[in-house]
Amino acid sequence: MRRFLEIPAEDLTRQYQQVKYEIWAAMETVLPTGKYTLGPTLRAFEGEFAAYCGVRYCLGIANGTEALHLALAALDIGPGDEVITVANTYVATAFAVSYVGATPVFVDIDPVTYTIDPSKVEEKITDRTRAIIPVHHYGHPADMDPILEIARQYGLTVIEDAAQSHGALYKGRKTGSLADMGCFSFYPSKNLGCYGDGGGITLNDPELYDKLQVLRYMGQHVKHIHEIIGFQQRLDPLQAAILRVKLRHLETWNEDRRRWAALYNELLADLPVVLPMEKEFAKHVYYMYTIRCQERDALRDWLTARGIETQIIYPIPVPLQKAYQHLGYKEEDIPIAAQYAKELLCLPMFPELREEEVRAVAEAVREFFASRS
Template sequence: MSIYVWGYLKEYEIEKDEIFAAITNVLESGKLILGPNVSEFEEKFAAYCGTEFGIGVDNGTNSLVLALRALGIGEGDEVITVSNTAVPTVSAIVSAGAIPRFVDIDPQTYLMDTDQLEAAVSNKTKCILPVHLYGQCVDMDAVNEVADKYGLKVLEDCAQAHGAEFKGRKAGSMSDASSFSFYPTKILGTYGDGGMVLTSSESVRDKMKKLRFYGMESTYYAKEHGYNSRLDEIHAAILLGKLAHLDDYVSRRKEIASKYDSLLADSGLTLPVAAENNSHAYYLYVVRHPKRDQIMEKLKENDIFVNISYPWPIHTMDGYARFGGKEGDLPHTELAAKEIFSLPMFPTLADEDQERVCEVLKSILSALG
């Protein structure tokens, strides 16, 4: 049997009755868009994360774009972020009309190196966009200290950090606004696309509600230019049910990570490091080795399919060359991209499958010397 880095079918079988009941209730309600399920999920997810308001949108990328706009970020403004992230982080900045400026990562945690933030601030800088990567949080005390000093907005990218904590505070609660994705692979994912912006600012909430609905406050009259970017009732209903399981999902991910830590302790791989003051949610279990490509090829020969997040730093991509990035600008980011890969990680990963992954990995590593 093949083993994949992620799978949802076992989880679906366990939760199928609950999911179908939620979908049926929506279909029989007569309300398919911006109805009671969206409102309830917004309220409950915001409460879970420790913010006042949630605004559901159609996907995680648009949650970033609209949040930037709601924070007043636009044409010519600079946003400081990292290059070791998914393309949507940076495409959202550009889609908002802003300019991405990159800082390097901490080579142990792969998170934003907050020591580089102050030097990256210019007179055009308007926002810092830290990415809570792989399931753990950036040092938000350090981010907010720089933001406060220079009068900058802070937008947390929490697409990979549902349930993660920094100093006891949930990801998404430590900034002017935060962005979540509910893409199927996420710690809290639906069976399609979805996203949300969290904030405790009434003005950001009000702006977001207009932006996601054509700039309207009520039907047919646009107060400003807006978008069609709404979380639909069916996905909200599914997510409401899954939210009740979120802590269990995170707990199981931690169990799997702990087992990897134990089984691979002397394997020669560089294993994940939990950042200081973090409660890691383990969206991904990211390991590292200079012979990464050879290892992945051998795993594939054994029907084990892993992943790289991310093989190409964004500042080196053709699509973002106009912002002046080049190879050599971010040495820790660039080296990591050549060596990191993610092992299977999802709550229903079978113990025997995890053990097989580790057994095969250790055999490959032993042969490589």
């Protein structure tokens, strides 16, 4: 009987084995101090990540969802307001809009990059629109210049959802530095991930930065003097210490992802699947390596039977989820996102993949199509 490699879609343990001694040493700088909330380690990470992204400020937040939530709250967006975003994002993007009482308005996707289609944004603007949240999906930046121009014309704020794009470039600039604010997730599987939940907001505006600091920690500048209703949404110093270590490796890990993506592209080029593209304005960091296949479910079953784990990111567009059925969206409102959700398949992708594993995945995909002929 033929034996197959067990190939995970992602494997965080391999990365941990590479950096565990650095991680232990970093945690040892925090644990003896007794400073387990806020403090110098968090400030150090915030400064380093801000410098990495090319902005003045970074604020560590408890998770990526809350980064988006607090960014919207800092703009005083609330009931009666609308926020435009993309239909194929993770639901947290829309939930953050709902948390402040506003209404998410969904736009279909660009057929090549799977990010928001700028040509479809303007038609969604009403007198209630306050902001646009483009999502840098799978590690590929959205086309920001036309979005920023539309926002300028209508007086709107732009918040980047950069949860999947740590280190990605748009016209030579890092995501998180392109708009009014950038919101990151440091969920463990992200290109830059901690060992638990974490998030961050990057920005240049000192007044917004001050307001976000107050919102992040119970509405106070001075402890026990509560100026506004705030939240408990701080990134803790242990996670910040871990992220400081991993940030030093991020560029190398992103290049590893790009190397595996290039090999997949080479090995799958002649097969009847649509491969991910990298536009001329972008540097893709391949949070996911996402193909499209009309026989997606059958291909996934084939790979699973051969020990290859895959993911579907995401199977149902957000406006078609039950949570948003009250908004009345139908597939014909977002035809590309709806169709692609039935075809998308994320192959194993993480920096510590091995060449033999990438080749085994590609060979299994090839064998699937050979079995259909």
